[in-house]
Amino acid sequence: MIMCKFCGYRCDTFRGLSNHIKNVHGITSKEYHILIHGPGKCKICGSDTEFKNLNIGFRDFCSVKCANVYKGMQDEIRKKISLAQKDKPRKRHSKETKTLISKNSKKQWKNNRDKMLSVVRDIKTRQKISMSLTGSDNFFGFKTKINKLIRSSDKYQEWRLMVFGRDNFTC
Numbered sequence: 162m163i164m165c166k167f168c169g170y171r172c173d174t175f176r177g178l179s180n181h182i183k184n185v186h187g188i189t190s191k192e193y194h195i196l197i198h199g200p201g202k203c204k205i206c207g208s209d210t211e212f213k214n215l216n217i218g219f220r221d222f223c224s225v226k227c228a229n230v231y232k233g234m235q236d237e238i239r240k241k242i243s244l245a246q247k248d249k250p251r252k253r254h255s256k257e258t259k260t261l262i263s264k265n266s267k268k269q270w271k272n273n274r275d276k277m278l279s280v281v282r283d284i285k286t287r288q289k290i291s292m293s294l295t296g297s298d299n300f301f302g303f304k305t306k307i308n309k310l311i312r313s314s315d316k317y318q319e320w321r322l323m324v325f326g327r328d329n330f331t332c
């Protein structure tokens with residue numbers, strides 16, 4: 162629906178409006194358009210441009226030459242924008258941010274490590290760890306042999322000293 166800006170008369174088409182303007186207000190579509198939107202001026206040189214119709218209004222340029230100049234300008238702008246985006250350095254973390262990230266990650270790692278070490282490993286977990294270390298799907302026993310475990314135990318150490326004491330540390 163198009164409305165006549167002079168009297169509010171509504172038309173379905175621009176042709177209808179054009180006829181209405183001519184018959185009722187006694188002016189041409191061009192004159193009507195100038196009264197409403199102002200005269201058409203070339204975007205490049207500012208000369209008067211050709212009036213097309215009520216829908217399109219005035220042409221943007223007085224000539225093909227001016228239209229091409231404008232097109233060239235637009236291309237230039239587009240090129241400049243894409244170049245500027247290309248040259249734009251990627252956002253980097255500042256030195257302070259880097260230090261902060263490093264500090265935080267170190268803290269986090271330490272917390273995790275302490276947590277990991279404080280976990281009491283039950284026999285199943287130990288088996289799993291052992292299996293993952295040996296790369297086998299079945300658990301064949303701990304690598305540390307029972308003898309070594311006994312030897313490094315407190316009771317063994319005690320007994321060993323007792324033996325030495327008995328022999329007065331002589332062989």
Ligand SMILES: [Zn+2]
Pocket residue numbers: 165166167168169170181182185186
């Ligand atoms: Zn009217």
Ligand SMILES: [Zn+2]
Pocket residue numbers: 203204205206207208222223224227
């Ligand atoms: Zn022009």
